[in-house]
Amino acid sequence: MKRRNEQKNVICACMTSTRNLGHDGFPGRKFTEASKSENWSKEVNHEDDSDILIECRNVYKSFGEKHILRGVSFKIRHGEAVGIIGPSGTGKSTILKIIAGLLAPDKGEVYIRGRKRSGLIGDDEISGLRIGLVFQSAALFDSLTVRENVGFLLYENSSMSDDQISQLVTENLAAVGLKGVEERLPSELSGGMKKRVALARSIICDITKESIEPEALDTMKTIGNASLTRTS
Numbered sequence: 291m292k293r294r295n296e297q298k299n300v301i302c303a304c305m306t307s308t309r310n311l312g313h314d315g316f317p318g319r320k321f322t323e324a325s326k327s328e329n330w331s332k333e334v335n336h337e338d339d340s341d342i343l344i345e346c347r348n349v350y351k352s353f354g355e356k357h358i359l360r361g362v363s364f365k366i367r368h369g370e371a372v373g374i375i376g377p378s379g380t381g382k383s384t385i386l387k388i389i390a391g392l393l394a395p396d397k398g399e400v401y402i403r404g405r406k407r408s409g410l411i412g413d414d415e416i417s418g419l420r421i422g423l424v425f426q427s428a429a430l431f432d433s434l435t436v437r438e439n440v441g442f443l444l445y446e447n448s449s450m451s452d453d454q455i456s457q458l459v460t461e462n463l464a465a466v467g468l469k470g471v472e473e474r475l476p477s478e479l480s481g482g483m484k485k486r487v488a489l490a491r492s493i494i495c496d497i498t499k500e501s502i503e504p505e506a507l508d509t510m511k512t513i514g515n516a517s518l519t520r521t522s
């Protein structure tokens with residue numbers, strides 16, 4: 291994954307070798323020395339906290355008797371791209387859902403750009419935090435073409451013409467390395483291509499946010515299972 295723009299920041303949850311972090315001039319930082327979430331707090335000390343975009347403080351989350359997150363604390367700074375690494379079922383997606391406001395923590399706090407997230411994503415007071423999601427399952431609409439999936443929000447909620455939307459869709463697909471797939475159905479794509487289509491859908495929301503109703507943006511953010519969160 292390469293950073294295209296200094297203003298974009300990406301957090302991802304994945305199962306990948308730690309050696310992939312920090313390559314290609316890409317600032318990687320490892321939270322986890324072990325899979326347990328209580329070890330996620332290890333991080334480099336910075337003197338200046340003014341560039342913190344996302345901060346989790348002592349976050350706890352259980353599902354019934356399963357204590358998944360036990361005091362997770364970390365800060366993510368402007369310009370950083372951070373991978374959360376760990377075995378399946380250790381809570382990577384759970385912490386992303388909490389950051390994005392799809393789940394509430396049992397205890398602890400999440401700050402986005404210094405603002406405490408005290409509710410879920412649909413709450414008025416936190417609208418406009420501009421967190422985009424790409425879902426683990428891609429969460430594409432099976433019966434819609436790639437063009438319709440990526441432009442979904444715009445077709446439904448903007449005043450843009452079909453031609454304008456179409457052009458934006460093509461540009462955003464090209465930005466994620468996909469060309470000539472606009473008229474395909476999701477079933478005709480590989481798993482990786484589906485993920486990139488989902489990423490294009492997330493990016494298009496950000497680029498065109500001025501022309502979209504705020505409530506529609508919130509709706510778009512809540513579909514599916516998050517594996518990657520992007521803020522700008």
Ligand SMILES: Nc1ncnc2c1ncn2[C@@H]1O[C@H](COP(=O)(O)OP(=O)(O)OP(=O)(O)O)[C@@H](O)[C@H]1O
Pocket residue numbers: 303304305353356358376377378379380381382383384385
């Ligand atoms: N809504 C839920 N209800 C009950 N249990 C849940 C719920 N969501 C997640 N869990 C449980 O919490 C644990 C952590 O799930 P999570 O999806 O965060 O793991 P993960 O680290 O992202 O896993 P993977 O790498 O396999 O995607 C798992 O045991 C899962 O079964």
